Amino acid sequence: MTSEEASPGGTGGSPRRRSAGRGTQPVTMRDVADAAGVSTATVSMIINDKKGARIGADARRRVREAIDELGYRPNALAQTLVHGSSRFIGLVADAIATTPFAGQIIHGAQDEAWKHGFVLLVANTEGNEEAERDAISMMLEHKVRGILYSTWFHRAAEVPEALRETDFVLVNCFSNDGTGRAIVPDERQGGRTATELLLQQGHRRIAFINATTPAPARTGRLLGYREALAATGIAFDPALVFEAYPDQEGGYGAAEQLLGLGVTAVFCYNDRLAMGLYDALRQRGLAIPEDMAVVGFDNQEVIAAHLRPPLSTVALPHYELGAAGVRVLLGIDAAAPDAVIRLACPATPRESAGEGLADRRAS
């Protein structure tokens, strides 16, 4: 049983701060003012310690005491009302639960927002257009400072009409009409980095298993792959580029084609694909990375860090995507009105790319 303190103003109450308690009428600034024998204006000034405010030491003390005593909490909504602008930032995501990715975007956004005194209003739409409209409406009605519109995989997106009623930043997606600011991963650099992970180990005949599903990642990573080869003076061989549905089953199935081509290393479109490939390779008695070096993409923690051997991969900067999103939204990071900002995908070397094999492979 929670003891319900009935009498509100009792001066003889316990000296320690007493919480408002559930069900009790919330304590307002008026209550504090009355308890301290001052006006609400005074209380307000003390709380926000407005400089230039002339308030005596005694009043200050009395107010502080009253606040403690009553367990007063300012009403943020009332503050918002008078200030005109709220401390909310909306984040609409198309798939919060399906992957860990969305979670990382939320995490990054939330951390950064928090840092600047903002709070995240999160809505999950599961791609449902109506849910999306509702979510945005709700956010606009809460007078959010702006909205982050995010997708769980990097893609072009149709920007909902209503979004344009406020400031918005696209995260992990970009508008297909080229308008609006967007933060996306740099797929090309990522592809280059992944390939370099292999090149550094001396590999020269490197296959690329691309996705069958059209996406910026598909074209971007291929571009990066070619770029890296070119930079090393290796001719691009179209016969070494394969395609598979980007999941474990796809990777498993793709293994067959890889063999007998003199390929010593593979760059997989993503970690899941690599995971499937592991199975297929192992089944054929091929060792990783000795017989075949592998790098993935995404750095999907659950998988990459715990495969056998641990998978060298390239990370998608989801956390940073979210954080940069709010920075751009808040104008902390400057960005042209229709800028598309590309964030680096950092290399995450582990063991599957091989190590110190350069000598063996070099000739």
Add this chain to the structure above:
Amino acid sequence: MTSEEASPGGTGGSPRRRSAGRGTQPVTMRDVADAAGVSTATVSMIINDKKGARIGADARRRVREAIDELGYRPNALAQTLVHGSSRFIGLVADAIATTPFAGQIIHGAQDEAWKHGFVLLVANTEGNEEAERDAISMMLEHKVRGILYSTWFHRAAEVPEALRETDFVLVNCFSNDGTGRAIVPDERQGGRTATELLLQQGHRRIAFINATTPAPARTGRLLGYREALAATGIAFDPALVFEAYPDQEGGYGAAEQLLGLGVTAVFCYNDRLAMGLYDALRQRGLAIPEDMAVVGFDNQEVIAAHLRPPLSTVALPHYELGAAGVRVLLGIDAAAPDAVIRLACPATPRESAGEGLADRRAS
């Protein structure tokens, strides 16, 4: 360039709804009232279509038009202020990004909250106590209807003092002083279900690889395992219970001990452990499920659904945990003040437990 409509009240404007536009002063109810030539009271009544309000058809039409014309959105914060109670529900999570689990809790909570016209205020604390205090303060200041306090894995938790200033529900955790309402997964039933998945296939000598890390899951699942055996009339053999750190490496390492004991099936504490075990088994030339049937726990999508063969497992009801959390919070699901509600962990049979092997194994 977005065309900035400067003149606000123009009657000759485009008939289609015109959005407020960024940077523009927001459209208030006053504006609508003026445009329609009525008072704000009238507008308010029309918007919320208060029954009992006596308003002529013509005024109705004019107001609707003005709303459309101006692109008016009610200010939810002002509404909250007058109603006294907000439509916010706070969700504080200790690890939003680390696992997909938290995401699913958020998802469930958000869906259910939404259904009842509530919005989620999400805060991520990464276990940091100060962040936690700040998050809760923030939520209280926003006058949330209540708070969901969630953890990414099922455990006892210290309930922060401040939480008690409002309604709260513990999600995926429970207070170590036994106070407060909590929603947790039913680990025992889960353990039983997992074991039954194997028993159903005719297995009789079933090992259990438990976690080394103390947790309700560890004791609960073991209990369930024993319960299932007992129900089938199989004597519990302590020699068949092993322990390993609950990740892939742990599972890989545990394989050794399993062999030569006549064990035909293993129940793994979680999917990651099972994944590691897969590797170890395969390395020894053992086929799953023919030589060794395996079930996991957690139904971690990325892993379970895509192992080779797909892993039979038991799902943690994260989505439901979140949803039930808000239902209890809102009083839709009744729950005693200190009730701990256990949600079922449903079986998720795939192929690793074997199928139709009952005959072969029976004798």
Add this chain to the structure above:
DNA sequence: CCATCTTGATAAAACGCTTAATCAGAAATG
């Protein structure tokens, strides 16, 4: 001793909305 400053605090308006109370006029009633 009167004018002026300074100090410490207050009153009141405003933010955007809801709602109870009120009001003016038209229609119905006696």
Add this chain to the structure above:
DNA sequence: CATTTCTGATTAAGCGTTTTATCAAGATGG
């Protein structure tokens, strides 16, 4: 025709803050 009853709306108070303008009184200066 005077009165009551509807009808269709308006007024105004209030929600919990912030903030500007104002005020009373004591201290200071001439």
